[in-house]
Amino acid sequence: xxxxxxxxxxxxxxxxxxxxxxxxxxxxxxxxxxxxxxxxxxxxxxxxxxxxxxxxxxxxxxxxxxxxxxxxxxxxxxxxxxxxxxxx
Amino acid sequence: xxxxxxxxxxxxxxxxxxxxxxxxxxxxxxxxxxxxxxxxxxxxxxxxxxxxxxxxxxxxxxxxxxxxxxxxxxxxxxxxxxxxxxxxxxxxxxxxxxxxxxxxxxxxxxxxxxxxxxxxxxxxxxxxxxxxxxxxxxxxxxxxxxxxxxxxxxxxxxxxxxxxxxxxxxxxxxxxxxxxxxxxxx
Numbered sequence: 001x002x003x004x005x006x007x008x009x010x011x012x013x014x015x016x017x018x019x020x021x022x023x024x025x026x027x028x029x030x031x032x033x034x035x036x037x038x039x040x041x042x043x044x045x046x047x048x049x050x051x052x053x054x055x056x057x058x059x060x061x062x063x064x065x066x067x068x069x070x071x072x073x074x075x076x077x078x079x080x081x082x083x084x085x086x087x088x
Numbered sequence: 089x090x091x092x093x094x095x096x097x098x099x100x101x102x103x104x105x106x107x108x109x110x111x112x113x114x115x116x117x118x119x120x121x122x123x124x125x126x127x128x129x130x131x132x133x134x135x136x137x138x139x140x141x142x143x144x145x146x147x148x149x150x151x152x153x154x155x156x157x158x159x160x161x162x163x164x165x166x167x168x169x170x171x172x173x174x175x176x177x178x179x180x181x182x183x184x185x186x187x188x189x190x191x192x193x194x195x196x197x198x199x200x201x202x203x204x205x206x207x208x209x210x211x212x213x214x215x216x217x218x219x220x221x222x223x224x225x226x227x228x229x230x231x232x233x234x235x236x237x238x239x240x241x242x243x244x245x246x247x248x249x250x251x252x253x254x255x256x257x258x259x260x261x262x263x264x265x266x267x268x269x270x271x272x273x274x
Binding site for chain 1: 127129132134135137139140141142143144145146172173174175178179181182183185186192195198199200201202203204218220223253257261
């Protein structure tokens with residue numbers, strides 16, 4: 001069992017270098033360490049799925065005043081108002 | 089820009105290729121994070137009137153299911169955090185006058201606008217929707233059992249990671265203005 005894990009981890013690391021997506025494998029390893037067979041199975045299952053890059057740009061885009069107004073209009077046009085607030 | 093073109097444009101710039109993988113089955117899932125509902129009653133601040141209104145909209149459930157499970161013998165489980173979803177159709181309709189709508193959409197798709205997150209189509213959101221993260225609000229748990237309120241489905245693993253990453257970035261990213269006691273401060 002241990003040899004199987006070792007061999008497949010080596011293979012995963014090779015693929016990891018190729019894809020440069022370490023987060024996928026970190027998740028797989030953390031989730032499945034107690035169950036070696038599932039570790040291998042799930043790791044390859046994850047590989048077959050679309051890979052999601054979770055990185056965010058470090059410099060966010062600030063909204064302009066006009067964009068904030070557009071966003072506010074879009075929100076209010078998308079909701080159904082069932083009660084207008086009232087002054088107490 | 090036509091709605092169909094705007095949909096094609098944002099789809100092309102998303103960080104994942106298969107929008108269909110974004111959602112999975114909601115069968116057997118109890119109220120909790122990752123579910124999407126329509127017609128959920130919620131408060132919404134109206135800046136024009138300087139008052140809160142009660143509205144209904146599509147929402148994404150943010151609160152973890154353990155903290156909303158009414159079978160749990162716990163205090164403080166009556167409120168659920170939800171994020172309003174603006175249907176993409178409404179969003180494009182109200183942003184039609186944007187001087188550079190393609191650029192704006194590309195910046196949303198590539199997560200440069202932290203407070204907005206596009207989600208792919210799910211019935212009845214034919215062209216998907218936009219999570220308005222800064223409008224996350226709380227609702228009473230009874231809002232989900234009102235007449236007319238409908239569970240639309242649930243995100244799959246890909247979708248959950250995408251939304252969770254956006255929430256973590258929105259709520260937990262390092263402060264730009266250091267506080268006392270943070271590194272580099274006295």
